[in-house]
Amino acid sequence: MMKVGDIMTLGAATVYPDTPVLEAARLMLHHGISGLPVVDRDGRLIGMVTERDLLRRAETGTEHQRPRWLIFLMDPAARAEDYVRSHGRRVADVMTNTPESVSPDAPLTDAVELMERRGFKRLPVVRDGKVVGIVSRANFLRLLARRLEDAAQATAEDMEIRQRILDEVDRQGWASKGALDVAVNAGKVELDGIVEDERVRDAIRVLAENQPGVTEVAERLRVQRPLTQWLI
Template sequence: MRHRSVADLMTPEAVVAQRGTAFKEIARLLDEYGITAVPVIDDDGRPVGVVSEADLLRRHTSGTGPDTAEGLMSSPAVVAHPGWSAVRAARVMEERRIKRLPVVDDGGRLIGVVSRSDLLQLFLRRDRSIQEEIVEDVLAGTLGVSPAAVNVQVDDGRVTLSGTVRQRSLVRIVDRLCRSVDGVVEVVNRLDFDRDDRDGRDEQKGRDDRDGRDEQKGRDGRDGQQGRDDRTGLPGAPA
C-alpha cells in the first residue's frame, strides 16, 4: 500500500514574506491569495516564523507594537517534511492549533505549504479506487487472502467487510489495514473466520485431540484384551 504523503498534497508554490515585509503588505497577501497565514523566510529560503490573521488582528487591536513580519510572526516556525504522512501532518496541526504548515527539505529550505484543506483531499477519493486498493493491495497483495473470500463494499468512504478468513487473528489485521487506506472514513467489519488461533488455542486443541486419541487407543486395547479373556473363560491369564 502507498499512502499519499505531504509531498503529494502540499502546494509547492508558497506565498511568503520576508522579515521586513510590512503589516499592510502581509494583509494584502492573505486577502489576495485567500490564505490564513504566510511563512516568513530568511535570505537562504528557510522559514523563521509564520504570520497569521490572528497575529495581524492582535497588532491592530492593540494599536501598538511592531509593524513588520519579523516582529509580528510566531517563531520558530512549526514545519512539516515532504515524507510525512497526511495523518502525521494533521496531528501536528491539531496539537499546535494551526491551519497550515510550511514544508521544508533536508536543508531546512521552504519547498511548499500544506493546509488543512489540502489534507481533506484524501476524503474526496473515489469509492472505486478505495475498493480496488483494499482488494488488490490489502487482501491479495499484503495478506494473501483470496478476493473471493471477502466481499468489500465502499459507500462514501464507508467500508463494509463480509465473508470468511482463515484465522481469527486475520479479522483484526484486515480491519486495521483497511482503516489505514487513504480516504477510508469508517470500517464496518462483519468478517467471520474458520479457525480460532488466539492464545495458543489451536495448539491446545491439538494436544487435547492427541490425548483423546491416546486414551481411546488405551481403552480399545484393554477392551480387546478383555474380549479375548472372555472367550477363554479365564480372568486374563493363560490356562
C-alpha cells in the same frame, strides 16, 4: 502510505522579515490563506505570520486593553513587546519566531496530529531548512473529496458491470439470472451460483472477462445437472 509531499501545495507564497504588514495582509487576502511562511533571502524558514498575529492591532482598536493595576504589575519589557506587536509595520514585528514545520517525507498522520495538537490551519513544508510548500486543512479536504468521488464512481461502475453481465447471460439464454450471484468490487467480479453444464460455466466466465471495466474474475460456479439428465 501517503506522505505530506503527495498532497502539499507547491510554490507557497512567502514573505521576508522586512515585508510590510500591509503587504502580508494583502497576500493572505489575495490567496485566501490564513498564514505565510517568513523566509530569509536564501529561502530558509525563520518564522510564520498568521491571521492570529494580526488580530490585536491598534488600527482596528483591538489591541490589548488591560486594567491599570495589571499594567502596573506587568514587566515593562512585556508591555513593550505588546506595543510592537500591535503597532509594528514589518512582518518581523508580529511574526512567530519559532514556527512548526513538517517534512515532505512525513506521513500524513504526522501533519494531522501536529495541526490538531497546536490548532494550526496550515504548516510550512521544509526540506533542508528551505520551504518547499505548504500543507493545509484545505489539502486534506481535497484529498477526502477525491477519495469520496472515486469511491462513488467505482460503486456506480461496479453496479453497471454487474447489470451488464446479468443482462447478457439472460440474452444468451445459457442460464437463469436467478441462479447466479454476481458481485463486483472495483472492477473485480465474483461469480457464484449454479449452472447446468461446465460449458455454460466457462461461457459465463468468458462473458464476464470481456466486459469493459473488469480487471479480474473469480469464478466459483457449481455445476448441477438437471435431474432429467441423470434419469436418461
